Amino acid sequence: MAKARLMVVEDEAITAEDIRSSLEGMGYDVVAVAATGEEALRIAEKLKPDLVLMDIVLKGGHSGIATAGELRRRFSVPAVYLTAYADPATLAQAKLAEPLGFLTKPFNEADLRASVEMALYKAGAEAERQELIRKLQEALDKVKVLSGLIPICASCKQVRNDKGFWQSVENYITEHSEADFTHGICPACAKKLYPEYFDQLYGKGSGGTPE
Template structure:
């Protein structure tokens, strides 16, 4: 059992001495004995005892009830009344000070022991509750969203500062008022009232989200867009006891969405314009490459045929390796030229096909180009740009026409 420091306020010396003996027999310490209300207040302020045993009728101008009221308004000390008065007037005045007990004289030691323990247990419990309330209040006031709690009858029970700011209502004025009065919602397009989300959350027993185009009509201000949700508050038995509404000003969100929509529209128009221009350019390219291909393929075919004839004659002459090499060079060149013309025509017709994304090995592509050019990037005399291009590149993609 814990040991407490107890102040005795009693104007009868014999009773005060008896109370002191009982307190000490319980293992507690008697912090002091005074006979008047003024003395009790002064000693309590100086000693800060754990508990005060307070008689109601005292010597001096301040009685026990007035002394208790003064102590409780300034000091967090529990008071246990000890009195012989049982009339309704005295009891009513005493209850108004919210004492931690009311024992009738003559005092029985067992009743006093139990009274002290109950008073201290209640005081500790209430201290924990007050600490939790302070913590919850601080948390509620610190969060960035506005919060309104509604009781089962639909009245406001609490608001945090952000909710006061957005609704235009002070918490002291809003508490107890109907939720719809403090939190009127309207539809943006029509201006029609929107059903109470807190009432819907309590009725359905689930979280309710309002439409994103909902506006709040605060007191003394123009309506503005909000983001809002309401959730039911359930008691230990699972029954709905109220609702909590969390909301925030969505004006900036709506402004950004409108701006984004405008930018998307501008981008879409620009893409359409560029697509049309690209389509025209590709049409011109196809026409140009068709003409060029037609003009070049005829002489290219002649070169290819003459090269084949030369190859046959060189083959009849044994030992002429240099002539054979030159003829093969001509044949390879005509083949590459034909491949290039085919590629030009495919490029011109690319607009007719769907595009697909495909990985490209840039390292291998550069190596092939270097081999075709007869370059060796590892050679110390090679230009820096050739060395850089020959190094591996990852994550590179290209777009090609889907075949078929």
């Protein structure tokens, strides 16, 4: 099984290196460490990591929260937040980017491991759910179902479509279902249209018109 590919976004170099070392010791592939939101976005566009560990407070023009939101929106890359700020206002703002976890500094390796494992599990489950939705939508797009009342002429047997136009039953069914037609001739029509061949086709003494 391939190692999960992680990126660390942390503007404190020593802290970033400690996190990298811990993650690699757990068996993860840390593909990059970024110090700013702008750098993180450039790297994510190229490397497409499976998960980003994101410090909320970053130097530069992008906050960690804004960067996490862009990562999810542009590249579908989820994030776990790292922060020393756990006040209600910060938490409320952080939720807007839909993070998969939240680690309050300082944290130990056990907390880091648990947060990353749970985040990767959630990300995998969400990816499977989205793929299932996509497949179901494709199936629904292909399926056409006839239902409800269908106006049909009592005389010529044409059907009125949803745009108000009359058309043959064959065309209507073809447009509104996945059915295909094969053409033949029923016994009653064969007897009416080709009486001279009817007995040859169906035999004499059959006791009536075959059904």
